[in-house]
Amino acid sequence: MVAIFTKMEEKNKAKICYSWSYMPKRWGHSLHPMCSYLAMFPPGVPRYFIEQFTEIGDVILDPFSGRGTAPLEACIAGRVGIGVDLNPLAYLLTSAKLSSPTLEKVLLRIEELRKEYVRPSLSDVPEEIEMLYDREITLPQLVYIKNKFKDWKNDISDVDRFILASLMGIMHGKFNKSGTSYLSISMPNTFSMSPNYVKKFIETNGLTKPRVDVFDQIRGKVLKLYKNNRPATKGYAYLDNAKNFSQISNEHIINKNIKMVFTSPPYLKVVNYGTFNWIRLWLLGEDIKLIDKNLKLDDNHSLTGYVDFMATIIQQCEEVLTDSGVACFVIGDVAKPGKEPLKLAEYVWEQVKERTNLNLFGIVEDHLPSKDKVTRIWGKTQGNATKIDRILVLYKGSKPDLKYSLRSKSVLKQYTY
Ligand SMILES: C[S@@+](CC[C@H](N)C(=O)[O-])C[C@H]1O[C@@H](n2cnc3c(N)ncnc32)[C@H](O)[C@@H]1O
Incomplete structure (x- = not known):
């Protein structure tokens, strides 16, 4: 992975390897892999910019938080992370990571849920869910948890939220030889294939449903998530539209106290977050069509619409950033x-620069190897995402200094898990 600070380093044309390029492949805190999420970025990317531009105690906000990578990384680094996302699954994952309870409390609660378990009726379970799970043990336990936490968006404790979010990560995935830690028939973990596709896939491959105990598997998942110490600070998560994020009732936002916005906004026409997560969203009691409709507004822009959308987001950043605060946007190149x-x-910067008082610090090029890009799984139908992500770095007011040389590995030396 090579990164080039195109604008800043234009004069000497230097190619600069960023510190995240040296990171081991699965670098990151054990809470990150709670549940895979489409178009997520590696934790080293926000971490690099957090270390470079902020101090301990600063506030970092991601208005498109997805599975919460940037705000979690902020909390791990002793900053305060805030995540906003309109997708309930993203909100659940972000909020669970930003307010993780102690391991002891989580394990006790899993045992309590196990003890209280009463087999529920399966009459409301749709056929496409039934085909994935064992009817004797696994599916009834899932329905029990679904019913138990049906009001999760309004009324849930940190402990139960963490359990529900951990369950999201094991709802479906591939068998492995040492027994499965996933609950479904063998299928990809990252996204849900369409129900018709899965049906045919099961028939063609004669797949069987694993009979696994949901409580045991959640326990196993939670133990993995707690391999590292809990983050140094807690953060905030909001289920909200990024277009109005500067209006959210959070003390740091109200006080315009945000030191950094680090985010990867939806690209042009790439992901249907609802459809591709229909299994997890069933358990959360969510209306998939509604999610796609709401998110489609921002995932399905024309180029002009996208520029207007980004202008709105950049204007919100301008409102909430402190002096010398930085806004970083990870935006992939788009291929037709x-x-x-x-x-x-x-392109976005060229079109938006007259509509904002933020200034350009630079644009970083990040060449992701295509095998690491989540969208590879769609093969030919992968839409318009390409291998190059660029990070547009803007700042407000006084120009911030770089703390570390762009060639330095020192940012990375500070943390190992
Ligand atoms: C590229 S993903 C972010 C992934 C994230 N960086 C991670 O590592 O998981 C973009 C996110 O934007 C969210 N989104 C799209 N339109 C939105 C809007 N108007 N308001 C808030 N979130 C939105 C999607 O739900 C999705 O989670």
Whole structure:
């Protein structure tokens, strides 16, 4: 992975390897892999910018938090992380990571749930869910948890939220030889294939449903998540529209006390977050079509619409940032078949710069190897995402200094888990 600070280093044309390039493949705190999420970024990327531009105690906000990578990384680094997302699954994952209870409390509660378990009726379970799970043990336990936490968005403790979020991570996935830690028939973990596709897949491959105990598997998952110490600080998560994030009733937002916005906004026409998560969202009692409709508004823009959308987001950043605060946007290049890829980050800045008082610090190029990019799993239908992510770095007021040389590995030396 090579990164080039294109604008800043233009004069000497230097190619600069960023510190995240040296990170081991699965680098990161054990809470990050709670549940895979489409279009997530590796934790080393926000961490690099957090170390570079902020101090302990500073507040860092991600208005498109997804599974919570940036705000979690902020809390791990002793900053305060805030995550906002309109997708209930993203909100659940972010909020669970930002307010993790003690391991002891979580384990005790899992045992309590196990003891209180009463087999529920399966009459409301849709056929496409039934085909995935064993009817004797696994499915009734899942329905029990679904019913137990049905009001999770309004009324849930930190402990129960953490359990529900951990369950999201094991709802479906591939068998492994040492027995499965996933609950479904063998299928990808990252996203849910369409019900019709799964049905045919089961028939063609003669797949059987594993009979696994949900409580045991959640316990196993939780133990893995707590391999590292809990983050140094707690953060805040909101189920809200990023377009109005500066209006959220949070003390740091109200006081315009945000030192950094670090985010990866939805790209042009790439992901249907509802449809691709229909199994997890069933358990959360969510209306998949509604999620796609709400998110589609921002995932399905024309180029002009996208620029307007980004202008709104950048204006919100301008409102909440402190002096010398930084806003970083990870934006992938976009390819149309037979056409030159569009450098969307550069394009956005060219179009938006007259509409904001934020200034350009630089644009980083991040060449992701294609095998590491989640969208590879879609093969030919992977939409318009390409291998190059660019990070548009803007600042407010006085220009911030770089703390570390761009060639330095010192940022990384400070933390190992
Ligand atoms: C590229 S993903 C972010 C992934 C995240 N960086 C991570 O590591 O998990 C973009 C996110 O934007 C969210 N989103 C799209 N439109 C939104 C909106 N108007 N308001 C808030 N979130 C939105 C999607 O639900 C999705 O989680």
